[in-house]
Amino acid sequence: MTDSTFNALVLRKDDEGKTHAAIEQLSAADLPDEEVLVKVEYSSLNYKDGMALTGTGKIVHTWPMVPGIDLAGTVVDGGTSSYQTGDRVVLTGWSVGEKYWGGYSQYQKVRPEWLVPLPQGLSTQQSMAVGTAGLTAMLCVMALEDNGVQPADGPVVVSGSAGGVGSVAVALLAKLGYQVAAITGRESSHNYLRQLGASILLSRKEMAERSRPLEKSRWAGAIDTVGGDILARLLAEANYGGCVAACGLAADFKLPTTVMPFILRNVRLQGVDSVMCPIERRTQAWNRLAAELPENMLNAINQVASLEELPELAQAIIKGQVQGRVVVDLQA
Ligand code: NDP
Numbered sequence: 001m002t003d004s005t006f007n008a009l010v011l012r013k014d015d016e017g018k019t020h021a022a023i024e025q026l027s028a029a030d031l032p033d034e035e036v037l038v039k040v041e042y043s044s045l046n047y048k049d050g051m052a053l054t055g056t057g058k059i060v061h062t063w064p065m066v067p068g069i070d071l072a073g074t075v076v077d078g079g080t081s082s083y084q085t086g087d088r089v090v091l092t093g094w095s096v097g098e099k100y101w102g103g104y105s106q107y108q109k110v111r112p113e114w115l116v117p118l119p120q121g122l123s124t125q126q127s128m129a130v131g132t133a134g135l136t137a138m139l140c141v142m143a144l145e146d147n148g149v150q151p152a153d154g155p156v157v158v159s160g161s162a163g164g165v166g167s168v169a170v171a172l173l174a175k176l177g178y179q180v181a182a183i184t185g186r187e188s189s190h191n192y193l194r195q196l197g198a199s200i201l202l203s204r205k206e207m208a209e210r211s212r213p214l215e216k217s218r219w220a221g222a223i224d225t226v227g228g229d230i231l232a233r234l235l236a237e238a239n240y241g242g243c244v245a246a247c248g249l250a251a252d253f254k255l256p257t258t259v260m261p262f263i264l265r266n267v268r269l270q271g272v273d274s275v276m277c278p279i280e281r282r283t284q285a286w287n288r289l290a291a292e293l294p295e296n297m298l299n300a301i302n303q304v305a306s307l308e309e310l311p312e313l314a315q316a317i318i319k320g321q322v323q324g325r326v327v328v329d330l331q332a
Contacts, residue, residue: 008105009307011065019055021311032101034109035079038089041124043068043103044131045313045326046164047250053314061099068103069096070131072124081112088118092132093275104307106330116283119290128327129302130289133164136274138285140245141172143270144221147243151177153220154239155200158182160225160250162189167324169223171196171297183207189323195300211236213260228252235261235269247272302327
């Protein structure tokens with residue numbers, strides 16, 4: 001590999017600060033000085049990757065950047081780490097694709113502490129159908145469980161449900177026996193969401209209407225991927241003692257709420273971060289994803305794309321037009 005060149009999607013910033021994405025030929029010497037060399041088989045497209053590729057928000061911290069916050073592949077050289085040549089590995093988060101070069105490259109060099117062994121029962125492609133979005137969905141489900149939300153307590157609602165985090169959250173909750181309500185802005189996704197296990201479908205427009213401080217309580221738990229007025233409504237509609245796990249800002253980073261759900265209904269708002277999630281909880285989440293996410297659901301939520309297709313798909317994910325997960329095939 002050392003003598004040959006390989007493809008990577010590289011982001012560069014012009015003098016006016018505009019982001020440009022192009023496929024470039026790199027060699028091993030171009031890669032960062034990190035310990036483990038991985039032949040990347042698959043990466044994925046997350047909302048954050050869409051932001052990086054389109055120059056939305058300040059996602060990229062160093063230039064030029066190889067984006068892609070997720071990767072899965074085979075170790076070519078583990079350096080002095082415990083990883084051996086041939087080990088299958090997965091990487092999500094740790095600011096890879098933001099501060100450090102990421103998964104949109106046929107080869108990448110990364111730190112061993114960023115890697116987890118590919119969970120048993122998942123292929124590298126399936127692990128990227130999960131990716132950061134799926135890991136975050138699992139962490140949200142675990143957050144609800146930690147806060148005592150059980151299937152017998154009543155329905156759990158998911159916002160941004162046809163997106164990446166939302167799709168995996170709906171499928172996982174349904175598999176675990178929860179009654180799932182899905183909020184979506186796309187009527188065309190209703191059948192898809194029913195197929196994943198949602199039994200209640202709610203309109204994004206109605207759920208985004210400004211709520212009163214307290215509304216009629218109807219949710220034992222909620223997984224929110226969008227923030228803003230919808231998150232405020234989910235808090236106002238939570239049952240006494242209910243829990244809302246908040247992980248996203250696809251609508252808004254603001255939260256126009258009051259203290260009423262917290263002080264009168266004992267509602268808990270649990271933040272969820274996947275990027276810096278400690279390795280023990282991360283590994284636990286991956287093992288549960290491998291065990292609990294049905295294979296037919298994984299197949300239903302993912303589509304495969306090439307590096308060339310990413311700039312266009314990045315525009316689509318920012319506009320909320322991508323359904324489920326996009327897996328990127330690096331060896332195609
Ligand atoms: P996607 O784009 O795949 O999903 C977001 C979904 O939100 C869309 O598909 C759409 O679903 C809905 N949506 C889009 N725009 C709006 C809007 N203006 N108002 C309300 N709903 C909207 O993104 P991901 O699933 O990858 O990520 C979702 C969010 O979670 C992002 O904000 C992302 O940054 C965040 N995230 C956070 C992580 C963490 O560690 N905390 C990790 C991963 C993601 P529908 O059409 O069904 O309404």
